[in-house]
Amino acid sequence: MAAxxxxxxCSIADTLALVGEKYxxxxxxxxxxxxxxxxxxxxxxxxxxxxxxxRLKRLVDAGxxxxxxxxxxxxxxxxxxxxxxxxxxxxxxxxMAWGDRHLRKDDDRPMVIEHHCGNELVPVVTCSACGExxxxxxxxxxxxxPGWTVSGPTAA
Amino acid sequence: MAAxxxxxxCSIADTLALVGEKYxxxxxxxxxxxxxxxxxxxxxxxxxxxxxxxRLKRLVDAGxxxxxxxxxxxxxxxxxxxxxxxxxxxxxxxxMAWGDRHLRKDDDRPMVIEHHCGNELVPVVTCSACGExxxxxxxxxxxxxPGWTVSGPTAA
DNA sequence: CGCTGAGAGTTGGAAAAACAAACTCTTGCC
DNA sequence: GGCAAGAGTTTGTTTTTCCAACTCTCAGCG
Numbered sequence: 001m002a003a004x005x006x007x008x009x010c011s012i013a014d015t016l017a018l019v020g021e022k023y024x025x026x027x028x029x030x031x032x033x034x035x036x037x038x039x040x041x042x043x044x045x046x047x048x049x050x051x052x053x054x055r056l057k058r059l060v061d062a063g064x065x066x067x068x069x070x071x072x073x074x075x076x077x078x079x080x081x082x083x084x085x086x087x088x089x090x091x092x093x094x095x096m097a098w099g100d101r102h103l104r105k106d107d108d109r110p111m112v113i114e115h116h117c118g119n120e121l122v123p124v125v126t127c128s129a130c131g132e133x134x135x136x137x138x139x140x141x142x143x144x145x146p147g148w149t150v151s152g153p154t155a156a
Numbered sequence: 157m158a159a160x161x162x163x164x165x166c167s168i169a170d171t172l173a174l175v176g177e178k179y180x181x182x183x184x185x186x187x188x189x190x191x192x193x194x195x196x197x198x199x200x201x202x203x204x205x206x207x208x209x210x211r212l213k214r215l216v217d218a219g220x221x222x223x224x225x226x227x228x229x230x231x232x233x234x235x236x237x238x239x240x241x242x243x244x245x246x247x248x249x250x251x252m253a254w255g256d257r258h259l260r261k262d263d264d265r266p267m268v269i270e271h272h273c274g275n276e277l278v279p280v281v282t283c284s285a286c287g288e289x290x291x292x293x294x295x296x297x298x299x300x301x302p303g304w305t306v307s308g309p310t311a312a
Numbered sequence: 313c314g315c316t317g318a319g320a321g322t323t324g325g326a327a328a329a330a331c332a333a334a335c336t337c338t339t340g341c342c
Numbered sequence: 343g344g345c346a347a348g349a350g351t352t353t354g355t356t357t358t359t360c361c362a363a364c365t366c367t368c369a370g371c372g
Contacts, residue, residue: 007202009266011255012185012248018259022176022359029168033297034307038320046163048360053321074368076319084258086292090281091254092168093290094246099167102240103174110165110301116294119285125246126282129275134249136242138272141189145266151190178330194349204331209350230339232348 009145018062019088023047024055025095028081028088031065036079064088093123165301174218175244179203180211181251184237184244187221192235220244249279 007013019025026045030036035044038056042049056079059065064085070078081088093113100109115121125134141150163169175181182201186192191200197212198205212235215221220241226234237244249269256265271277281290297306 005202007182008186008200010182010185011252011259011266013182014259015251015255016181020176020178020181025172025176026163026166026169029166030164032292036307039318040307042320044164046161049321050323050361051359071319074319074366077321087254087257089292090250090279090290091247093281094250095171096167098243098247099171101243103167103170110167110299110304112298112300114296114298115283115285115288115290116296117283117286117288119283121290121295122284123246123281123290124284125249125279127271127273127275128278128280129271130273131287132271132273134246134271134277134279136188136245139277140270140272142268142270143266144268148266151192151196195347198349205350206332206352207330210329227348230337230348233350 008143008148019059019064021055021058023052024059025088025092027052027055027059027079028064028085029092031079031081032086032089032092036068038077038079041079059085090123093121094125097123164299164304175215175220177211177214179207180215181244181248183208183211183215183235184220184241185248187235187237188242188245188248192224194233194235197235215241246279249277250281253279 019028023045026047027041030041030044035041038049038052041047041052041056045052047055056065056067060067060079063082065079066082068078068080070076096111113121126132127134143149175184179201182203183197186197186200191197194205194208194212197203197208201208203211212221212223216223216235219238221235222238224234224236226232252267269277282288283290299305
């Protein structure tokens with residue numbers, strides 16, 4: 001049963017350890033929108049410059065962002081998402097959808113995304129196997145580490 | 157153009173302001189798994205007890221969790237997700253999927269989820285209108301607040 | 313040439329969080 | 343009576359955040 005003091009091994013936790021610090025996901029939002037310059041990030045996110053600098057270093061080290069020079073003289077840089085970084089977009093979209101649904105009344109959404117199908121993009125999480133929308137209660141978690149179980153029926 | 161010092165109005169930011177603090181989403185993970193008791197949370201998450209207590213209060217206040225008594229004498233409580241809380245599951249699933257893909261080599265995923273269709277649940281974010289998987293580059297963001305635009309082509 | 317200004321960070325010190333370990337309080341059970 | 347579980351508090355220390363001001367490189371202007 002391993003060291004019983006360790007928390008549950010979990011990819012959610014691991015992902016959050018990387019991008020879960022304050023501002024990191026907002027950085028991803030901005031770079032995914034194409035706003036990758038330092039001062040843009042500062043303004044659009046509202047983060048302290050020093051902290052933003054730390055976050056950017058971490059995200060670059062993690063292979064989620066790249067730092068690109070867009071001007072040699074004077075040297076100017078811009079951050080862009082790597083492929084791995086772009087793949088965080090589903091996370092951003094589900095976060096945004098939740099906020100739109102629960103934190104705002106009706107139609108004051110600050111941003112609407114248009115899908116290339118022509119409709120407004122309302123993201124839905126589906127099962128890749130059957131294509132159905134994933135609802136709570138229609139799935140069963142199976143921990144694969146000895147000693148780690150789930151308790152009750154996951155109900156509300 | 158409003159106070160030009162404010163950051164971009166955004167539901168991602170608003171959602172993270174609520175559940176983006178350290179441990180909060182791990183709390184949601186555990187309560188969604190049915191492990192809603194204080195000491196279970198401490199153990200499974202590995203959070204300091206005082207901080208966990210603060211997070212729980214915030215999540216209850218926000219209407220994401222409820223505190224339920226499961227024993228009167230001695231008084232014992234348990235936290236459960238509300239409907240709004242359960243709707244954070246898509247966020248958790250996309251985070252987990254990202255971690256499984258990028259932070260682990262091949263098949264050491266700590267947890268596998270089975271969908272009621274019988275297959276392993278690999279979550280995919282789709283457009284609710286056309287049902288297609290959402291890919292980067294196949295969507296256009298439209299900020300709805302004057303003064304807030306997006307910059308370049310969102311490419312990597 | 314000297315000045316102003318943009319962009320991309322650093323630095324320094326004060327204020328706020330996080331952390332760990334111990335402590336509290338209620339009740340059940342031997 | 344004594345120990346133990348569960349659900350938090352308390353206390354004192356260590357980290358982080360935060361803010362404002364500062365640096366450094368060049369470009370353009372008059």
